[in-house]
Amino acid sequence: MNAAVPVLAVRNAQKRFGAVHALKGVSLEAYCGEVLALLGDNGAGKSTLVKCISGVHALDEGEILLDGQPVAIHSPATARRAGIETVYQDLALFDNLTPAQNFYCGREIAYPAWLPRGLRLLSNRAMESEAAAVIDRLKVTLPRRDAPVALMSGGQRQAIAVARATVFARKVVILDEPTAALGVRESRKVLVLIAQLRAEGNAVILITHNMEQVVELADRAVVLRQGRKVGALKPTRANQQELVSMIVGAEV
Amino acid sequence: MTGGEQAEVETAFPKGGGSAAGGVSAVSVGLKLLSIGPLLILIFLVVVISLLTPNFLKPINLSNILAQTAVIGIVAIGQHIVILTRGIDLSVGSNLALATVVGGLVFRQTDSASLVMLAMLASGAAVGAINGAAYVFGRLPHSFIITLATLSICRGLALELAPGHTTMRGMPEVITWIGGSSTFGVPNSFFVVLCVAALVFIMARAMVWGRWIYAVGGAPEAAVEMGIPVRGVLVSTFIISGLCAGIGAIVLAGRTAASSPLYGNLLELDTIAAVIIGGASFLGGRGNIGHALVGAMMIGVIRNALNLNNVDVFFQMIAIGTIIVVAVEADVIRNRLEARARIMQAGSAQ
Numbered sequence: 001m002n003a004a005v006p007v008l009a010v011r012n013a014q015k016r017f018g019a020v021h022a023l024k025g026v027s028l029e030a031y032c033g034e035v036l037a038l039l040g041d042n043g044a045g046k047s048t049l050v051k052c053i054s055g056v057h058a059l060d061e062g063e064i065l066l067d068g069q070p071v072a073i074h075s076p077a078t079a080r081r082a083g084i085e086t087v088y089q090d091l092a093l094f095d096n097l098t099p100a101q102n103f104y105c106g107r108e109i110a111y112p113a114w115l116p117r118g119l120r121l122l123s124n125r126a127m128e129s130e131a132a133a134v135i136d137r138l139k140v141t142l143p144r145r146d147a148p149v150a151l152m153s154g155g156q157r158q159a160i161a162v163a164r165a166t167v168f169a170r171k172v173v174i175l176d177e178p179t180a181a182l183g184v185r186e187s188r189k190v191l192v193l194i195a196q197l198r199a200e201g202n203a204v205i206l207i208t209h210n211m212e213q214v215v216e217l218a219d220r221a222v223v224l225r226q227g228r229k230v231g232a233l234k235p236t237r238a239n240q241q242e243l244v245s246m247i248v249g250a251e252v
Numbered sequence: 253m254t255g256g257e258q259a260e261v262e263t264a265f266p267k268g269g270g271s272a273a274g275g276v277s278a279v280s281v282g283l284k285l286l287s288i289g290p291l292l293i294l295i296f297l298v299v300v301i302s303l304l305t306p307n308f309l310k311p312i313n314l315s316n317i318l319a320q321t322a323v324i325g326i327v328a329i330g331q332h333i334v335i336l337t338r339g340i341d342l343s344v345g346s347n348l349a350l351a352t353v354v355g356g357l358v359f360r361q362t363d364s365a366s367l368v369m370l371a372m373l374a375s376g377a378a379v380g381a382i383n384g385a386a387y388v389f390g391r392l393p394h395s396f397i398i399t400l401a402t403l404s405i406c407r408g409l410a411l412e413l414a415p416g417h418t419t420m421r422g423m424p425e426v427i428t429w430i431g432g433s434s435t436f437g438v439p440n441s442f443f444v445v446l447c448v449a450a451l452v453f454i455m456a457r458a459m460v461w462g463r464w465i466y467a468v469g470g471a472p473e474a475a476v477e478m479g480i481p482v483r484g485v486l487v488s489t490f491i492i493s494g495l496c497a498g499i500g501a502i503v504l505a506g507r508t509a510a511s512s513p514l515y516g517n518l519l520e521l522d523t524i525a526a527v528i529i530g531g532a533s534f535l536g537g538r539g540n541i542g543h544a545l546v547g548a549m550m551i552g553v554i555r556n557a558l559n560l561n562n563v564d565v566f567f568q569m570i571a572i573g574t575i576i577v578v579a580v581e582a583d584v585i586r587n588r589l590e591a592r593a594r595i596m597q598a599g600s601a602q
Contacts, residue, residue, distance in 0.1 A: 077479035092477040096470035096537035105467050106478030110460045118461035118481075151595055 005068045007032050007203045008053070008084070008172045014061035015048055022048040024227040025062070030172060030203040035194060037218035037235065038207045041247055044224040046207050050174050053205075054086035055079035066171060080107075083170035089177050091161040095150035099142060100124075100131035102149060103164045130167070138163050138193055155186025162193050166200070173197055174205045179213065191217060211240055225249050279593045286586050286593075290531040290546045297550065301557040308560060315439055319507065321552030322441035323348075323500045325545055326448050327519060328526040330496025332544035333452065334489045335527050337469040338536035339395035341493045343383060344500075345519030346406035349512065351375040351501035353410045355427075356420035356511030365424035372505070373498040379406055380494020384487030395490070403520065410513035419512040423505050431506020441503045445545070448499060452492070453541045465489060470537030525572060526551055529579040533587065550575075 006029035015023040023045050030036045040046045051057045053064060055076040063070050066082055073079045079086070094102050104127045110120035132145065140159045142152065149160055158178055165173050175194065179187040194217060197204050208214060214221055214235050223231040223246040231246045233239060285292075302309045327344050334341045355372040362368070379402060386398045411417045423431075430440050456462035468475045468485045475482050500519075505511045523544075530547025532539025551572065558568050 075479070076477055080479065088477060090473070092471070092474035094467050094470040094474055094537070096466060101463065105463065106475070106480045108460045108463060118459070118464065118484075120460050121458050122460060122463060151591060 006030055006065075007067055008205075009065040009068070010049070010053065010062065011065065012062040013049060013052060013059050013064075015045075015052060015057060016060055022227055023052070023059075023062075026224065026227070026229050027062075028222050028229065028232075030205055032171075032203050033198055033201050034219040035198050035204045035206055035217050037214045037221040038205055038224070039214065039221055039243065039247055040224035043226075044247075045227045046224055047176065049224070050086065050176060050205070050207060053079070053172075054084060054174060080168060083168075084172045084174065085165035085169035086174040087158075087161045087165050087176065087178060089180065091157055093149050093157055093161055096148050098146055099135065099149060099160050099163075100128045100145070102160060103127065103131045103134070103167050107168070134163050134167050138166065138196060140193075153186065154182050155189055158182060158186070158190050159193060162190065162197075166197060166202075169197075169202055172203045172205065174207075176207045177209070178206070179208065179210065187213075211235075211244065214243070215240055223247055279596050283590060283593050286590055287531075289582075289586065290529065290543065290550070294546050294550050294553070297553055301553065305557055305560050308557065311437055313556065313560070315434060315437055317549075317552050317556045318442040319439040320556070321548050322439065322445050323504050323516075324519070324522050324526055324551060325445045325548040326503065327493075327496050327500040328523040328530075328544040328548045329448055329452050329541055330493035331520075331523040332527045332532055332539065332541065333456070333465065334395070334493045335524070335532055335534065336456075336465055336537060336539065337486055337489050338472075338534070339387070339486070339489065340399065340524065341380075341383065341490060342396065342399040342520045343379060343402040343406055344493060344497045344523055345516035346403045346410065347376055347379045347494055347497040348501045348504065348516035348519060349514065350379065350406040350410040350413075351498045352505045352511035352515050353414045353420070353513050355423075355501065355505055357413065359422060359424060359511075360420075363424065365426035368424055368427060369502050372501045373495060376494045376496070376498025376501060377491050378494070380491040380497070381487065383494065384490030387490070388483045388486050407513070414511075414513040417513065419510050419514070421510050423509045423511070427502060427506040428509045429506070431503045432509065441507065444499065444503055448496065449541050449545060456541065461485070461488070466537050468537075522551060522572075523548075525576045525579070528583065529575060531583065531586070533583055534580075535587070547579075 008030040010026065010028050013023045013026045026045065026049060028036070038046050038050070048057065052059050053073070055073045055078055058074055064073055065071065071082055073082065094105055097105060109123040109126045110117070111123060112120065135142065135145065138159070140163055142156055149157055152160070162175065162178065178190050178194070182190065191213060194204055194206065206218060215237055218235050221233060221235045221243060222229060223243065225247065230249070233243070235243055307313055327348065331341055331344060351372040354375040355368045358371040359368045383395065383399050383402055386392065387395045390398070392398055414420060430444060433440050435443070456465065464475070464480045464485050467478070467480055468482050472482060504515055526547035527539070527544050528534070528547065529550050530543035530545065532543040554571065554575065555568060558571060
C-alpha cells in the first residue's frame with residue numbers, strides 16, 4: 001500500500017520555547033493511504049510537532065518534506081496551500097455560519113479572479129453544491145444543512161470539521177484528539193470517517209490517548225516522550241502493553 | 253429587509269431538511285417569526301400610533317419621519333458592521349460633528365460641493381481608520397476604550413476648529429438639496445439611506461470581505477486559524493463606520509444648511525439602540541442591515557409619536573432608554589427560544 005517516497009517527512013525537528021526543549025530531533029514519515037498514530041503523554045511534544053507541521057509554529061532546526069521536496073511552512077495558510085489540513089481540538093468552526101459556509105471560510109469560491117480576493121463575489125451555489133457532495137460522500141448526517149452549526153451535536157460538529165479538512169486536503173490530514181469530547185456512538189462515526197479518509201488515499205496523522213482506537217485503526221504508531229521519538233511500531237492487540245509502557249517510559 | 257437572508261436559506265441545499273415532519277416545519281415557522289420579530293413590532297407600532305394620533309399618517313408627517321431618521325439610519329448601518337465583529341463605535345456622534353466642521357471650513361475656501369463632501373467623507377473615514385488601527389495594533393482589550401477616547405477628542409477638536417466654537421452657516425446648494433429637499437414627496441436623504449444600505453448589503457452578503465466580517469464576529473480565533481486577515485477586517489469595520497458618520501454629516505449639514513461642533517450629540521446611543529432594538533446581537537456575527545434600519549425607524553416613529561402628542565423631550569429620553577432595556581431583554585429571550593427551536597430541529601433529524 002505504501003509508496004516508496006513518504007508524502008510527508010519530518011527530519012530532525014528541533015523546537016525550543018525559552019528554556020523548554022520541546023522537540024529534540026524528532027523525525028517521522030507519513031505515507032499515502034495510512035493512518036499514523038502519534039502517541040505520547042501530556043507534554044511529550046505531540047502538539048508542538050503537529051503545530052510545526054501545520055504552520056502554527058516554525059521549527060528551530062530540521063526540515064519538513066512533502067513528496068521528498070523540502071518546503072518552507074511559516075503560516076497555517078502556507079501549510080494549507082501545500083496540502084496539509086489540520087483539524088484542531090477546538091474545531092475552529094464558525095457557529096454563526098452554515099456547514100457549507102464553514103467549509104469554505106477563508107478560501108471562498110469567488111469571482112472574478114482579477115479582483116483582490118476580499119472584493120470578489122461569493123459563488124454560494126458552487127460552494128453549497130460541493131459541500132453537499134462531500135457531506136453525502138462521507139455519509140455525514142446533519143439535521144439541516146442550511147442552519148448555523150451552533151447547536152449541532154458534538155459529533156456533528158466534529159464531522160463537519162473533519163469533512164472540511166477533506167475538501168481541501170491533497171496530501172496530509174492531521175487530527176488532534178478528534179474523539180476526546182465525544183460519546184461512544186459519535187466516536188464510532190468519526191472513526192469510520194477517518195478510515196474513509198485513508199481509503200481515499202490521504203496520509204492521516206492521528207493524535208489520541210485512546211489505545212483501543214490506535215489498535216483498531218492505526219497502521220503505524222510513533223511514540224514521543226519528553227521531546228524524543230522513543231519508538232515506532234505497528235500497533236496490535238499483542239503489543240498494546242508495550243506501547244503504553246513506551247508512552248509512560250516504564251515497564252508495565 | 254430580512255428577506256435576503258430567508259431567500260438564501262431556502263435556496264441552499266434543496267435536499268436539506270427534506271425529511272422535515274409537520275412538527276419541524278412549525279418550528280421553522282417559529283424561527284422565521286423570531287427573525288422578523290422587530291419588523292412585526294414596528295408595523296404594530298405604526299398601526300397603534302396611527303389609530304391614536306390622527307396626524308401621524310399624513311404624508312407630510314411621514315416624510316418628516318423619514319428625513320429625521322435618515323442620519324440615525326445611515327450611521328446605524330456603520331455601527332451595525334462594527335457590532336457584527338463584537339465591537340462598538342462610541343465616536344460616531346463626535347465624528348459626525350467634526351466632519352461637518354471640516355466641511356464647513358472647506359466651504360469657506362471653495363464653492364465646490366464635491367470638495368466639501370469629499371472633505372466630510374475623508375474626515376469621517378480618517379477617524380474610523382484611527383479607531384481601528386489603535387484598537388487592533390495597540391492590542392486594546394475592546395474597541396469601547398479607543399472610541400470613548402475619540403468621542404472626546406473629536407468633539408474637542410470640532411469645537412477648537414470651529415470659528416467662535418459655534419455653528420457656521422451655509423452649505424453648497426448640492427448638499428442642501430441632498431439633505432433638505434424632496435423628490436416626489438420623499439426626502440432625498442431617504443434615498444441616501446437606501447443607497448448606503450444597498451452598498452453595505454452587497455458588501456456584507458455577496459462579497460468575500462463581508463463573509464469574513466461575519467466569520468470574525470462568529471469566531472475570532474477560528475478566523476485566525478483559517479487564515480482570514482482578521483486585523484484588516486477589524487480595521488475596515490471602523491473605517492466603514494467612520495465613512496457612514498461622514499455620509500451622515502453631509503445629510504445633516506445639508507438639512508440644516510450649516511455645520512456645527514455640537515451636532516450628533518448622543519448619536520452613538522441612538523445608533524447602538526437602533527442596532528439592538530432592530531434585533532442584531534451583541535454576541536457577534538448575527539444580524540443584517542435590515543435590523544439596523546428597522547431599529548432606526550422604530551426610534552424615529554416613537555420620537556415622532558411622542559412629539560405629536562406633546563410629550564416633552566426629557567420624557568422622550570426616558571422612553572428611548574426604557575425601550576433599549578426591553579429590546580436587549582427581548583434579544584436574550586429570542587436567543588433562548590431560537591436555541592430551543594434549533595435543538596428540537598436537530599433532535600428530530602436523528
